[in-house]
Amino acid sequence: MPFSLWLSLAVVCAMGAMSPGPSLALVLRHTLGGGRAPGVAAALAHALGVGFYALLTVWGLGALIVRVPPLYQAITWAGAAYLAWLGIRALRAGRAGALEAAGLATSRRQAAREGMLVALGNPKLILFFIALLSQFVTPDMSLAAKAVIVLTAMLIDGAWYVLVALGLSHSRVLPWLQHRSHWINRITGVLLLALALRVVAGPLA
Numbered sequence: 001m002p003f004s005l006w007l008s009l010a011v012v013c014a015m016g017a018m019s020p021g022p023s024l025a026l027v028l029r030h031t032l033g034g035g036r037a038p039g040v041a042a043a044l045a046h047a048l049g050v051g052f053y054a055l056l057t058v059w060g061l062g063a064l065i066v067r068v069p070p071l072y073q074a075i076t077w078a079g080a081a082y083l084a085w086l087g088i089r090a091l092r093a094g095r096a097g098a099l100e101a102a103g104l105a106t107s108r109r110q111a112a113r114e115g116m117l118v119a120l121g122n123p124k125l126i127l128f129f130i131a132l133l134s135q136f137v138t139p140d141m142s143l144a145a146k147a148v149i150v151l152t153a154m155l156i157d158g159a160w161y162v163l164v165a166l167g168l169s170h171s172r173v174l175p176w177l178q179h180r181s182h183w184i185n186r187i188t189g190v191l192l193l194a195l196a197l198r199v200v201a202g203p204l205a
Contacts, residue, residue, distance in 0.1 A: 039165030047158030049119025
């Protein structure tokens with residue numbers, strides 16, 4: 001793959017990773033609830049989920065998912081339900097109070113599981129990769145070039161959210177966030193519920 005083409009691919013992946021959404025809210029919540037390690041775990045697991053969808057795209061299976069309405073609809077509703085469940089959990093944690101650790105505690109395993117599920121349950125990732133990544137895939141593309149596409153998408157996503165987790169867990173930033181965790185949980189809860197509604201409404205528009 002020519003460097004100029006790879007650079008275009010990297011820019012596209014970076015724009016997708018940096019756009020606000022449920023992934024950012026998830027990394028914020030786990031960093032706030034458990035510190036650096038759970039935040040990084042959520043980021044890395046999310047990157048694996050992104051890599052999975054990128055792999056589907058280069059194999060041509062992503063387009064198949066979109067062409068089969070029942071399969072795509074099932075992914076859409078499952079993703080929306082999961083985002084709504086996360087939003088309700090965040091709102092319940094918000095009611096517990098800013099300094100009550102029991103309402104906010106998280107672990108690396110839980111963070112990794114939710115990071116993966118948020119990525120896999122986001123149908124907009126499928127559309128993103130089909131609309132944007134597919135333009136970099138050609139019928140005669142080598143296996144190595146396809147691997148570069150998948151690894152680029154996965155590594156850029158993981159690097160961005162790891163940086164977010166590291167920044168949020170800084171010794172000066174994390175105490176400030178934890179002191180205001182009551183409102184942060186409410187805001188992320190409302191955001192996740194709104195995103196769930198948007199996912200459901202999207203295919204109907």
